[in-house]
Amino acid sequence: MVNRLRQTFKSLSIPVLAVILGLIVSSFFVLMAGTDPAQTYQRMFCEGFGSKGCQTFSDLLVVQVETEDGGVSSVFAPFYGVGGHRMAVVLERATLLILTALSATVAFKAGLFSIGMDGQFVLGAITVAFFGYWLPTQVYMLAGVSDPGAAPQALLSVMHVLIPLVCIGLAMAVGAVYSWIAGYLKVKLNVNELISTIILNAIAVQIVNYLVRYPLRSDFNSTARTQRIDDTAWLIPFNRGLFQDVEWFSGARLGIGIIIAILVAVLIWFFLWRSTAGYEQRMAGGSRRFARFGGIPSERAALRAMLLSGALSGLAGALAILGIERRVIDGYATSGFGFDGVLVAILARESVPGIILVAMFFAGLQQGATNLQFGDLPRQLGGIIIAFIILFSSMENFFRDLITRIQTRLRPRKTPYPNEAGAP
């Protein structure tokens, strides 16, 4: 148990060290831009994770609030939701990052470096954008309802449950099929999956751009976009539905998607570490030849991994449209959620709980970076800071060596060959 704790501490200390080092190095560039690093970082973290009135790092925990009678009181910041908490928006973004990162992890664990999440994500999104509009109109037509507002309540409630489910299923299927192409090419023709997924991404983006600009375009607005999905397909965000009066959620389109994402994360963890199929997949990923000698059908495992990976990205795309955007705007195809998911998966070292934490942190950093502008700081600084944090986070071995060296220096071993696992 103690060893386990120590292990956890050690794996947690690496990202923390990386973030601190990233901040120190990027402060050089922040200084060059003529801004104060301390102020910039405080602004960035406040914009990313703070509440209203957050100015300094300490405000992230406790924020001073003016009470109604003019006094000042201290409030626990994460629960202070007046005007909407920034974390609500972070969770909205993190919903998608968690799913795309899981998608990447499933592929990586099978030894396939697939980065096709972007393509599967946008195809899932466009599928839902189409069916979320088309399916309800067909149902209204069949039911003989001319005005959706006057539709019978029973029909609407059934549709509210079924339409999103059907849409999600279709998006997952589209994502899975698109990912399967790369898997099939890999297994049958030994085409490098990295290259095929990059190319498939580019194709998917162009397909979506075409669909949004021409056949699915809703009107002649300056920005092309699809028709808004029907209200029955919409996964109503918390601030419009369930928690309408909770101001914490105000302004964020966070909804049931985050719960789905976390449930899926638990399922994926169970699949990878507790099921036979997951075991086969991990073995095939470790060494394909070894797995085959052990009687594991490694080709099937690889294809299964690609299908699952694509379905997860498709799900992310579905939730992005059903819960957040409600339509695909021209330019959404290059919003980069898929690729950010790959980054999150790499930074989280393919651990499922890690993915949830890193996705939230990453979403917060991104939000803080773009919103630096609200503190009159240039947004480009945020990009530099994020890049350095990612760079240092990827230097895993460097930090591991560093920590081990510090540990041995601080705590001289009594036995010459200590056994870390505690086995005899």
Place this chain on the structure above:
Amino acid sequence: MSRRFLSLLIVLTLIMVGLFSLGLTSAQEGESQAEWVDPCTAPTSEATVEAVVPQDNSDISFAIILPNPRGDRSFIDSAAAGAERAIAELGVVGTIVETSGAQEHDAAVRRAVQDRPDIVITIAVDAPIIQEIAEEFPDQKFGAQETFFFAGVPDLDNLALYNILTHENSYLAGIAAGMLTRTKKVGAVGGMDTPGINLFIVGYEEGVLSVCPDCELVRSYVGDFSDPVTAKEQALTLYNEGADILYQVAGRSGEGVLLAASETGNFAIGVDSNQDDLYPGTILVSAMKRVDNAVFSFVKSVVDGTYAPGVTTVGLREGFAGLSWDVGVCSRTFDQYGPEDMVAKLPAVRKAIDEAREKILSGELIVTNALEQASQ
């Protein structure tokens, strides 16, 4: 006594001068058809320059969401300039927010609302996004520019719109292109095939044909407002096909068109901001769209308390659209650096433009409004 005499003398002289100049102008009227008097170089002693007194309204704040990063030296920079002018002249607190594309607009507007400024101004943000957010936050005032509600403007108390119509000043730019072309082939490069862009191009093409009915027109669309590389390639193709003047309506992509013109020794017409000085001698004139004025008006309406929801449509008549040659901007860069044969034609061109402007303003000439056509 002497003072009275002196003032009498001055009044008499003034009357004399007045009569004399009147006679002079009436004498000129008969023969001045060929000569065009440049109002920019003419002495304007009577014009009083209003001194700008900075006000202090630091309790009033606004946020402006730009659709793309600054630095297009065109549309977005013009909007940002309007915001900066409002901060400087009205003394309000302003936040200028750049976004990098349509997928960020929604989040940026929502973040701006969280600070509860007195007004949130959006530039070219999509109509349904604004409508949804304005419905969600009924206490927050919104000002939208370059947002087209084709299904009808929603009836909201917190949403004001400015529509700047640019077909008429594009028509004037088209006259310049039609009269100055050497190859009888002119064209336009648009950012995207949308009514908002075609508003410019259709007006321009009508202007060209009004003075040069046998001119050939070419057109291409970049498909992106921040892709100067593609725009340059398209412009090079059009120039190779024999066009010598291109009108760019493509935001930052348009920089590629201007560059292509300068590299091939051809000519271009700038858009939105005064772009005449970017490549002196290459850019004939710029069809200006005063987005800065719209932004400034939004902020001013909040400061004055005259904020009114609904649509305000402005254009050439109200001074929100014009040419860089007009009084007030008076760009004469092309006169200085342009080739001699074209510069020699400029007085005639300006005279034709002035006549067309008067006809447009009097309602005698109606330029096609592509935006209205699209909404029908």
